[in-house]
Amino acid sequence: MSAENKIAELGLELPPPPPPGGIYQPVVIAGNIAYVSGHGPLKNDGAYITGRVGRELDLADGQAAARQTGLALLSTIRQQLGSLDRVRRLLKTLALVNSTDDFTQQPQVINGFSELFRDVFGEENGVGARSALGTSVLPGNIPVEIELILEIEP
């Protein structure tokens, strides 16, 4: 099943593509590789989820934020590529979790994103290489920031 059909089947609602938060392109394409800029958990109302995991947010909140970041990424990818069906596969994910010093479940948080991409693009093409890391602070106090490298139809 195509990714666009899967979005419909799952009844996923994508937020608007995030407006640029600085001097950068949301996606840059070189041949069949797409570099996707860092995204945060933009909600459908255009506001961001905020807070630090381990303080205002718990593990489940963090997972929901990671999933919402994935929805924002899908929105950008669809807008920039014309269709999610141009994505061949997810190659690499770099994910940062805004964490207290003693919160160490970053991989479980980022699974909220990874489950979404697996559901949309399938086990073979939607699960890539990944690093899930913690940090003490992220832009605008978002809990999660995720960037991607994709293989696409050129």
Next chain:
Amino acid sequence: MSAENKIAELGLELPPPPPPGGIYQPVVIAGNIAYVSGHGPLKNDGAYITGRVGRELDLADGQAAARQTGLALLSTIRQQLGSLDRVRRLLKTLALVNSTDDFTQQPQVINGFSELFRDVFGEENGVGARSALGTSVLPGNIPVEIELILEIEP
């Protein structure tokens, strides 16, 4: 206008290429892709700007440090590629800001770098995909560290 001509026109002074700070290459080239190692704000006198943004440094200081990091990157790129005119475009930037827990304007800090690269390489080729992230500590207490992926003339 070529990037080298632009450097001259803008009267930009580049610091010396940073000496290796560990066991790595400043730039590695694979086909038409150049991977550029993490750089900090090396000044023309060979010393680094230091300090945490939100504590010793404010937003404007951070932006100046990001711009200086860009100048150090240009110096390395020129030395390693022979000329800045071999750069076709900036594909991807990963930028970390050494931040206090409550300083959340990392994208605005990194705009100091991104404006420089836009000025030198132009709107089309000098603005790439980007992630701007915060962290609690960087090597030698530098305020900013930036790595790049470039498309180049092979």
Next chain:
Amino acid sequence: MSAENKIAELGLELPPPPPPGGIYQPVVIAGNIAYVSGHGPLKNDGAYITGRVGRELDLADGQAAARQTGLALLSTIRQQLGSLDRVRRLLKTLALVNSTDDFTQQPQVINGFSELFRDVFGEENGVGARSALGTSVLPGNIPVEIELILEIEP
């Protein structure tokens, strides 16, 4: 000398390939590029080294953890590629050190990894571009996390 022969000559013992710690692939290959997921310092007994550098761990401990992370990466690469001899060269390393606020020798810590890869793959192919960064927290309180981009025999 081939990397596999070098492993034997140096008498290096590799830990078991780390089991997946989330929803991701250990390695994803696109053409002659291999994206290797973030790894931590898995020991031969299957447990991870833990602790923050600057608190429980000192510089030498951190270097040993970076080296052990390199051994875990070699184990994964061998398993996923069939042989280390399929690696042409290390292109890029992104390395994070779980650090106290005032520990700023992240490059020296990560040299523990870089020396290992230089020894195994040689000066020309085992030393790539690199960023060494600090952070306040990593998954499971590991001291070091490292991801790689490799050029391989396709």
